[in-house]
Amino acid sequence: MPRPTDAQGWLERAQEVADILAVDAVERDRANQAPHTEVQLLKNAGLVTVLGPAAHGGGELPWHVVNKIVRIISRADGSIGQLLGYHYLWAWAVRLVGTDAQIAAVEELYTANSLFFGGAVNPRDGDLSIADEGDTIVFNGRKSFSTGGRVADLTVLEGVLDGTDTHVFAIVPTDQPGIVFAGDWDNLGQRLTESGSVTIQDVQVDWAGAAGFVNKQFQPLVYNTLNVPALQAIFNNIYLGIAEGALDTASAYTREHTRSWPYGGEQKQFGVEEFYVLEGYGDLATKLWADAALIDQIDLEISEVLHAPRESLTARRRGEVAVRVAAGKVRIIEDGLEIATKIYELTGARASANRVGLDIYWRNLRTHSLHDPLPYKKHEVGKYVLVNEIPLPTWYS
Incomplete structure (x- = not known):
């Protein structure tokens, strides 16, 4: 098309x-x-x-x-x-x-x-080991989860050169004997993300494919560390989308199916006339609209640094962007989980039927939002606000 x-x-x-x-x-x-x-x-x-x-x-x-x-x-x-x-x-x-x-x-x-693309990059597991064999490097190891799995054409690998603390990223074809996916992802939510475990055995990459290396030496830039804020900004939009889907689906159900409460003394005919239903949707919508406005602004900020010349990014600016992304994550997770839970109170008991499927939103948001502890995001924002300190780059900040 x-x-x-x-x-x-x-x-x-x-x-x-x-x-x-x-x-x-x-x-x-x-x-x-x-x-x-x-x-x-x-x-x-x-x-x-x-x-x-x-x-x-x-x-x-x-x-x-x-x-x-x-x-x-x-x-x-x-x-x-x-x-x-x-x-x-x-x-x-x-x-x-x-x-x-x-x-x-x-x-x-x-x-x-x-x-x-998929990626076998899970920092909570041990790093893949990388052997330097002259013109090539060889990856070995296992990751307990990796997103993309069997549906990816290309897989990003990350590991550490044996005997050093040097990390190396490489992009390799997924379809090869040395990459074996277990197909064992069976979690509460995000069930179709192909996030199961993977074994990497003797996957060879030419040194020319070691990302950012010239003559086996890596030349670092602050820009290299934008991977985490960029990914966390993506998370914010996954969560926001799930929350918006939950509210949209619940609203449609309420308009068509939710009944008024017959014992309220007001003889309302439809659920959409109930004061508590109107108040509930109003409360959830105002939170969601505020989250969307914040995330839209954060996305503009991180988009600016991602598209700027790589050499121009300072550690300070990178940290400020990371704090803003963390702030957006705090808000959309807390508000999104409230939305995915409270919609049941607004749709009514019959909406808990499995055929309705409202549970998918809470399951998906709850599962992925456990990616890293939310209190640490609040801590990063608090340190910035109170003592003007930016977070140091890590695998999660």
């Missing part, structure tokens, strides 16, 4: 895809099958290439628009929104740490061929 030519067209395309995904999201979640068809839908729509260069058929969109695409897809299906969001981060990873030649090669490869 023809590709959109501007940001609004891409957002409309994303909504078309979301409308398709929404039809059977609950049924697909329960079936818990690898989402090959869903990823092919993203490819056919062109959504996997929106960050790629226009010269190779990509959309070359700014990040603040790309995050809105993640949000739109997540409204319909949080699992597929997560897959797409992680794909965008890993597609940009070569810009975060790669050389100019590596950036050009990887972006042409994935954009021209509509390839989908």
Whole structure:
């Protein structure tokens, strides 16, 4: 199908895809099958290439628009929104740490061929070990979870060179004997994210494929550390999309099915006339709209630094952006979980039926929002506010 030519067209395309995904999201979640068809839908729509260069058929969109695409897809299906969001981060990873030649090669490869990224990068597990064998490096190890799994065409690996503290990222083809996915992701929510365990055995990469290395030496930039704020900003939009989907779905149910309470003494005819229902939706909507406004502003800020010259980013600016992203995460997780829970009070007892499927929103948001402890995000924001201290770059900040 023809590709959109501007940001609004891409957002409309994303909504078309979301409308398709929404039809059977609950049924697909329960079936818990690898989402090959869903990823092919993203490819056919062109959504996997929106960050790629226009010269190779990509959309070359700014990040603040790309995050809105993640949000739109997540409204319909949080699992597929997560897959797409992680794909965008890993597609940009070569810009975060790669050389100019590596950036050009990887972006042409994935954009021209509509390839989908996954990542075997889980910092809570031990690092993969990397052996230096002259012209090549060899990855070995295991990760207890990795997003993208069997539906990814390309997999990002990360490990540490044996006998050093030097971390190396590399992008490799997923379909090879040395990468074995267990297919064991069976969690409460985000069930279609292919986030199960993976074993890496003797995966060879030419030194030329070690991201950012020249003559086996890495030249660090502050920009390299934007991977975490960028990914956490994606999380914010996954969570916001899930919360928006929950409120939209509950509202539609209430308009059509929720009955008034017959013992309130006011003889109301429909649920939409109930004071507590109107007040409840009003309360939840005001929180959600405020969260969306905050996240939109944060996305503009991080988009600016992601698209600026890499050498221009200072540690201070990077830290300020990380704090803002953390603030958005605090708000949307707390408000999103409230929304995903309270919608049951506003829709009524019959809405708890499994066929209605309102539980998918709480399950998805609750599962992924455990990615790192929220009190530490509040702590980062508090230190910035009280003592003007920015967080040091870590795997989670």
